[in-house]
Amino acid sequence: MMEQQSKVMDDHILWRPSEQQVAESNIKKFSQQTGIPFEPYEHMHRWSVAEPGAFWSAVWEFSGIIGEKGETVYLPPEDGGMLGAKWFPEAEINLAENLLRGDGSREAVYEADERGVQRKVDMGELRIMVAKAQEGLRQLGVRAGDRVAGIVKNDLQSLVALLATSSLGAVWSSCSPDFGAKGVLDRIGQVQPKILIASPEYHYNGKFFDIRDNISAVSAELESLSAVVCLSDTPGLVLETEAELLTWNELLENDAETPAFTRVPFDHPLYILYTSGTTGLPKSIVHSVGGVLLQHVKEHQLHCDVKEGDVLSWYTSTSWMMYPWLVSGLASGASILLYDGSPVRKDNLGILWEVAEEVGVTHFGTSPKYLATLEKCGYDVGGNHDLQALKSLMTTGAPLIAEQYTWIYETVKEDLFLASISGGTEIIGCFFMGTPAHPVRRGEITCKALGMAVDILDHRGASVVGRKGELVCTEPFPSMPLTFWGEEGDERYFNAYFKAHEGIWTHGDLVEETPAGTFIIHGRTDTVLNPGGVRIGTAEIYRVVEQIPEITDSLVFGFPMDNDEEIALCIVTEEGGAEAKLAEEIRQDVRRKASPRHVPRRIYTVKEVPYTNNGKKVEGAVRSIVRGQDVKNKESLKNPECLEEYISLAESDYL
Numbered sequence: 001m002m003e004q005q006s007k008v009m010d011d012h013i014l015w016r017p018s019e020q021q022v023a024e025s026n027i028k029k030f031s032q033q034t035g036i037p038f039e040p041y042e043h044m045h046r047w048s049v050a051e052p053g054a055f056w057s058a059v060w061e062f063s064g065i066i067g068e069k070g071e072t073v074y075l076p077p078e079d080g081g082m083l084g085a086k087w088f089p090e091a092e093i094n095l096a097e098n099l100l101r102g103d104g105s106r107e108a109v110y111e112a113d114e115r116g117v118q119r120k121v122d123m124g125e126l127r128i129m130v131a132k133a134q135e136g137l138r139q140l141g142v143r144a145g146d147r148v149a150g151i152v153k154n155d156l157q158s159l160v161a162l163l164a165t166s167s168l169g170a171v172w173s174s175c176s177p178d179f180g181a182k183g184v185l186d187r188i189g190q191v192q193p194k195i196l197i198a199s200p201e202y203h204y205n206g207k208f209f210d211i212r213d214n215i216s217a218v219s220a221e222l223e224s225l226s227a228v229v230c231l232s233d234t235p236g237l238v239l240e241t242e243a244e245l246l247t248w249n250e251l252l253e254n255d256a257e258t259p260a261f262t263r264v265p266f267d268h269p270l271y272i273l274y275t276s277g278t279t280g281l282p283k284s285i286v287h288s289v290g291g292v293l294l295q296h297v298k299e300h301q302l303h304c305d306v307k308e309g310d311v312l313s314w315y316t317s318t319s320w321m322m323y324p325w326l327v328s329g330l331a332s333g334a335s336i337l338l339y340d341g342s343p344v345r346k347d348n349l350g351i352l353w354e355v356a357e358e359v360g361v362t363h364f365g366t367s368p369k370y371l372a373t374l375e376k377c378g379y380d381v382g383g384n385h386d387l388q389a390l391k392s393l394m395t396t397g398a399p400l401i402a403e404q405y406t407w408i409y410e411t412v413k414e415d416l417f418l419a420s421i422s423g424g425t426e427i428i429g430c431f432f433m434g435t436p437a438h439p440v441r442r443g444e445i446t447c448k449a450l451g452m453a454v455d456i457l458d459h460r461g462a463s464v465v466g467r468k469g470e471l472v473c474t475e476p477f478p479s480m481p482l483t484f485w486g487e488e489g490d491e492r493y494f495n496a497y498f499k500a501h502e503g504i505w506t507h508g509d510l511v512e513e514t515p516a517g518t519f520i521i522h523g524r525t526d527t528v529l530n531p532g533g534v535r536i537g538t539a540e541i542y543r544v545v546e547q548i549p550e551i552t553d554s555l556v557f558g559f560p561m562d563n564d565e566e567i568a569l570c571i572v573t574e575e576g577g578a579e580a581k582l583a584e585e586i587r588q589d590v591r592r593k594a595s596p597r598h599v600p601r602r603i604y605t606v607k608e609v610p611y612t613n614n615g616k617k618v619e620g621a622v623r624s625i626v627r628g629q630d631v632k633n634k635e636s637l638k639n640p641e642c643l644e645e646y647i648s649l650a651e652s653d654y655l
Helices: 002-011 019-023 026-034 041-050 052-063 095-099 123-139 156-167 181-191 212-221 289-303 322-332 351-359 368-376 402-411 489-497 538-545 580-593 619-626 640-647
Strands: 013-015 107-113 116-122 147-151 171-175 195-198 201-204 207-210 227-230 244-247 269-274 284-288 311-314 335-340 363-366 392-395 417-420 422-424 429-433 454-457 468-473 505-513 519-524 551-561 564-573 602-605
Touching: 013 402, 013 417, 026 052, 026 289, 041 052, 052 289, 095 156, 095 289, 095 322, 107 123, 107 156, 107 351, 116 123, 116 351, 123 156, 147 156, 147 181, 147 212, 156 171, 156 322, 156 335, 171 181, 181 212, 181 284, 195 212, 212 227, 269 289, 284 289, 289 322, 289 429, 311 322, 311 351, 322 335, 335 351, 351 363, 368 402, 402 417, 454 505, 489 505, 519 538, 538 551, 538 564, 538 580, 551 619, 564 580, 580 602, 619 640
Parallel strands: 107 335, 147 171, 147 195, 171 269, 195 227, 227 244, 311 335, 311 363, 363 392, 392 417, 564 602
Antiparallel strands: 107 116, 201 207, 269 284, 422 429, 454 468, 468 505, 505 519, 551 564
């Protein structure tokens, strides 16, 4: 019987690292340095949360953090909870100093867009650019603690602006240029920056967009603003403010060639990131210099196995947490690929892979939705591209379903370290990741991240395995937010993550730990369906529905019925409509592959599914509209106009 069970479990394994891969991995070297075995992994993980001072000190040493470390590593909260922990209280560090390290001749940045690779810059060139931008910002009065905001593309200029800001000990916050003026003000308007750095135009999917009017409108509302830096030689901006207007080249007109680094305390503010919720103003989450740096080098080196000379990419906008995550790759000696534009064009489905092939990307980061698009189009990634350099494929932003695991190994590359990772803007990192020493199991995230005391609790508050529960974290970690920016920030922070379970971080994900010690994400708890009192994660339905060829997109939400709710499914099809035959196929597939409880009672055809600017479906917005409630923060949506067709959904016929 045990042999049969073992065989079934082995059938789920799609990839195993070779002995050589394990021996050469960073986590193996870290194990040797610390004397803590990484096999079984649970041993190392338990040590990392039981001895946080020893673990995070070892991460600092292993990754070669530049700065003054101090003697004290960790001071636990006085009340025994999670808030109030002190990490490296005597330390002084600077993010840019750690990112601009290494041989000046090594490739540091590749810049690409929808036309392909446009530029490559070595570390020596990057340091000079940052030195000039730093001096320009200093002449504009930027000092440690000041806020510098960007409405910027994912390109070289934006990276230099971020690094120059952080080199001065100032605080960086950014939005992508596809946000409207109100969307930008809902975010950076909260933090009132001293300097605004803006891209006046951008290209997406072959189309040109001019946002000068938006920049002018935003500038007029920022009372704190002293200067606007336009990332163009011909700004064409008319500012209705007394703020100084200058171009990027004018900012860089100085003789500086070597950047100076203002070292700041470990818990000094570095980034202000924003959630993309639609229930009110985005939360302005303040992250520390030390927390960001230490969390990222841990994740890059120990979990993703990023090494010196690797090339790290992630398809992201400057609004998403994966942008600073990508940028931090420089601290591990990797080159980073910055890509601005659409990941998929009708005339070129493989532009990201073309770029990856050309520059030799070793770690390719993307979203499950992007991979699903390629799969439905029948795009043969491995057949069309030489991916000899590719070692790892990473995904986040949504659960990677089991069928996609299989497709990746059949279509992209057989020998590939696949890592579905999961965390959040709130922690600027991950709770669940992979490691290069673990096998990859179909449809499952590999392990808890080191240093993260993750647990799964049921409705009683009891830890569970093999059943869905709420994701929590029970011990402090360095990348916990400092606060939420603005009035009553500490109180709003507490209410967001600590109100549900006293002294415990409640993240808001519905998760299941398997008997094998892996994890399955079933969706956000605020979108969990409860038909008949049974908790169902929306990801369980998406997993089935989005494998049906005729369906190009879908959205699931709870349709209110008296004191209960019914499962409602909205589908987008290639033909723009659907017949009863397709609806019956959907219900049969869901019943067979999930359960009878998952079967949608209502199936509607729609033209489009609403997404946030960061590419996440917004079930909550549709649920609110159907219930006659307003969506308060439509500026968080990439396509808010599509909500119009959902207003009359309750009166519409369904399949």
